Amino acid sequence: MEIVAINQISPDQVVFFQWRWIIINATLVYTWLVMGLLVFGSLLITRRLSLERSLSRWQNLAEVILGGVRSELREISREDADNYIPFIGTLFLFILVSNLLTILPGYVAPTSSLTTTAALAVLVFLAVPLFGIAKLGIIEYLKEYFRPNLLFFPFHIMGEFSRTLALAVRLFGNLMSHEKVITILLAVTPLFFPVVMQALGLLIGLIQAYIFSVLAMVYIASASQSHQEKGDGEKNTNPLEKGRMKVWTVKAWLRWRRL
């Protein structure tokens, strides 16, 4: 089933329904599908949570996802990252679900349209100063733009905009290219080879969702750690101290083995 024709570059051009100025295109419909799936799925899962030994398999899945996201964010930001989980976790889950559903026939990933990815990148662009100001205060946050001296101010501004553009175009390009490759392969070598490319598409979708959320976390973390804290962080993890800790744990382990 072909929804997006070969000469259409984005699912925005597929119009399902039009009434005056209201245009319902494929991107909107599939975004709503993914949103509904996530919202109602999590409502169903959290309707009856249990603290008992035995829990439902869906609660187990939700806990595994939440635990994975939390430990990953904690490792990247080197601090308690529970503030960031609602934002970054939602970004990750939305991109992941909308990428992985591409194996269903008749589905077009909303992330293969530049409008969706640009909206997600703008969210990250707005979240960086918000989290930064909430953590450091507005003066300390604005000071970061003038480091190491006044000359670097335009470069900081340019960096903010260019990395937002890069976030949007990276996700869009990967998903769109995958869709185009599948369409072309279906015309050239049907039956077997497109299936292999679909399997590769699952991997690409997973990696792109991971990278989008990791980059968002890195941007937010770099904006919300002040200059002094960064210097202190390096001092605390000096290699000598680390080596001593390692020797100590090995000794403790050996002693425990002997008992």
Added chain:
Amino acid sequence: MDSEGMVAVASIVTAGLCMAVGAIGPALGQGRAVHSALSSIAQQPDERNSLTRTLFVGLAMIESLAIYCFVISMILVFANPFWTYVIKKAGG
């Protein structure tokens, strides 16, 4: 050659050239990145997790350069603004 043909030839040749040249740099860069990441993992297998994570993020950064070229050539082939302009001019 009339102007329609000129635009078509220029777009198609440029799209192919853009993809070909644009793939060389990222390919070399990714090769270097994977090479040094693999030798670091061989030297320090304990740090495999953080090395792999940094490698993936770095590879995505490098790959996005090739993706830019791909998007440009897709626009040139499928959604060419100059082509629609020429068609409109010839038609109206």
